[in-house]
Amino acid sequence: MTPAARLSAAIEVLSAIDTQRIPAANALKDWGTAHRFAGSGDRAAIAGLVFDVLRRRASSAYLLDADTPRARVLGMLRLERGLDADAIAALCDGSRFAPEPLSEAERSALTSRSLKTAPDHIAGDYPEWLDPYLARVFGDSRVEEAVAMASRAPLDLRVNTLKSTRDKALASIAHLGAEPTRWSPLGLRIALGADARNPGVHSEEAFIKGGVEVQDEGSQLAALLSAAKPGEQVIDLCAGAGGKTLALAAMMQGKGRLIATDSDKRQLAPIHERLSRAGVHNAEVRTPKGAADPLADIKASADLVVIDAPCTGTGTWRRNPDAKWRMRPGALEVRLKGQAEVLDRAAALVRPGGRIAYITCSVLAEENGDQVAAFVGRHPGFTVMPTAWSIGPLGTAADAFAGAVLTTPEGLLMTPRRTGTDGFFVSILSRGQA
The missing domain is CATH 3.30.70.1170 (Sun protein; domain 3)
Incomplete structure (x- = not known):
């Protein structure tokens, strides 16, 4: 396929996303099924165009002064790919399989419009309703932080x-x-x-x-900050597919007891094969069965409970750009309730002197510092470990890392702009001795 044909295909996929209200991955899969002649390189290029548009959806539509799949693609080519009006016109020449030629209005917009006077949520490419939430965390730098969250992840x-x-x-x-x-x-x-x-x-x-x-570097760091040690009893309470379970197992050097579980047993499906391939022999996977508690035998005996909490995923927007446009305020409320519940569950599992590593891939204070503060209020026997202690496992990189992250009394926040990682919040909570 020619570059122009790939552009037409991207517009077609984006139209399907709009009209059918389906995730981008599904729309791309459907397009590939219907166009089997397209090679793997073509499909990858089309996916790249689609995801770049989704990353810059609001700003691209603003630049073209039109919120259509075509306008978003044209705006993205200018803002994200850095093409000028002539280069874009060369792709949109109306030849076979190419998009229709630029209109005078489109060429004028590509030449004269900019984001200098765009509202913050437009310039930062995030839903308008999230602006006060991001302003609370990042203040006047929220546009810069959001733009970094709209870049392509390594x-x-x-x-x-x-x-x-x-x-x-x-x-x-x-x-x-x-x-x-x-x-x-x-x-x-x-x-x-x-x-x-x-x-x-x-x-x-x-x-x-x-x-x-x-595994994203931020996720690696979150596991390292938990400071799991050989010989400890460690519980991965929201193990999912096992990414952090594998990291914890390596930190424990195969020594001690590692238990992985998740409230959604479907999420655990890949973990068995991954543990086997990684050579992990000290991990036990406990799959929920009915209403029975898979951790009923563990009472205040764990050295470490890791909570990779289900969250809104705002920190992973650069990997899942369509997720930010599908996010609704109600989803945040649901996540907040679930996070409080899993924190309370963890409190009963930790021994005196043990600790909880609370982790989210969110940048929102409501899911991060607020949750930790509320938890400590409910469980005054727990205290937040100082940042200096938390980052100790990073060795020689610790001081520079401490200067890069956003720190609060409740924990630390990594972001694409600050650390070049996905957005991750980490808080280490220590339970005092009885």
Whole structure:
């Protein structure tokens, strides 16, 4: 397919998203099924265009002064891809499979309009109703923070120290352009351009043999800050597919007891194969069965309970750009209730002197500091560990990391703008001795 044909396809997919109200991944899959002639490179390029439009949906529509799939694509090419009006016109020449030529109004908008006077939620590309929430956290820098959350994320890998070292893993995937991550001592990063396909990491020997796992650097850091140690009893209370479970297992060096569970047993489905590939032998997966509590035998005995709390996912917008436009205020209320419940559940599992690592991939204070403050109010036996203690596991990178993150009395917040990671909040809560 020509670049112009890919552009037409992206407009078609975006139209399907609008009219059918379906997630972008579903619309792209449906388009691929209906156009089997398109190669993998074509599909990747079209997906890149679609997701870039979703990342810059509000600003692109504002620039063209029209909220249509075509207008959003044209605006994105100007704002995100940096093409001028002539370059965009060359793609939209009306030839076979190409978009229709630019109208005078479109060319004028591409040439003369800008975001200088755009409202903050337009310039930052987020739903207007979220503006006071982001203003509370970031103040006058919320547009800059949101723009960073609208950029394309790199591909990050975590080295599994049960099977490999960072030097060894780096050598094995050097051909993919991998580089060491800035903060995580276990991370490797592969930068991705606008049209780049995600490299086939799953077919690499390092992955197949369990030497590396796909995991954002921020998620790696969140696990490291929990300071899980060999010989401890650790519970991953919201384990899901097991990303942090695997990281915790490596930190424990195969020693101690690691229990992974999740209230949604469907989320746990991939964890068994992942644990096997990673060479983890001290992990026990407890799948919920009916109304029975899978942790009923554990009472105030865990050294560490990790809560990777279900949240709005505002910190992962650069990976899931369509999610921010589908988010509604009611979803936040539901998440807040669930987070409070899982925190209270964790409190009963931790031994005196033990700790809770509360983690979200959200940047909203309501899901982060507010939840921690409310929890400490309900459970005065718990206190928030100082940031200096929390970041100790980062070694020589600790001081620079402390200067990069946004800190509050309740914990620390990573963001794409500040740390180059997804948005993650981490709070370490210690239970006092009886």
